[in-house]
Amino acid sequence: MSWDPVYKVVKQIPRGRVTTYGALAKALRLRGGARTAGRAMAATPSGKGIPWHRVVGDGGRLLIPEPYGSLQRKMLQSEGVELVEFRVDLKCYLWSPVGSKKKGAKAKQKARRPRNTSKRG
């Protein structure tokens, strides 16, 4: 799987801003959801100038493990992003993917499968 489209969006993240895995997954229509978005980041190639440190989890939580996690904090702080313990103030720094990455910007609505609620209920 080529995460090029994912890296494209990540590179679109302006300085001093952050985004979430879910946002990428939604913007790129990733099937696996945030999980797939995370997979892409885990495979983030170095040397491409990809600001992976601007990608955080839900609520701005920093999920990236060490030593990258520590690095991420440093990077964000260096960009002016205020960090609270292991979180980022999304209401101030959250950046959303514009949506101009895939060629088919039509965003076709696929058939939604009903969630099986009888499981963990």
Next chain:
DNA sequence: CATCTGACGACCG
């Protein structure tokens, strides 16, 4: 091919 794993998110209690 089968099995385990993982930079996540949503839901229930």
Next chain:
DNA sequence: GCGGTCGCCAGAT
């Protein structure tokens, strides 16, 4: 607000 669990799917063994 927190913990346990499922769902998703690609990569590695």
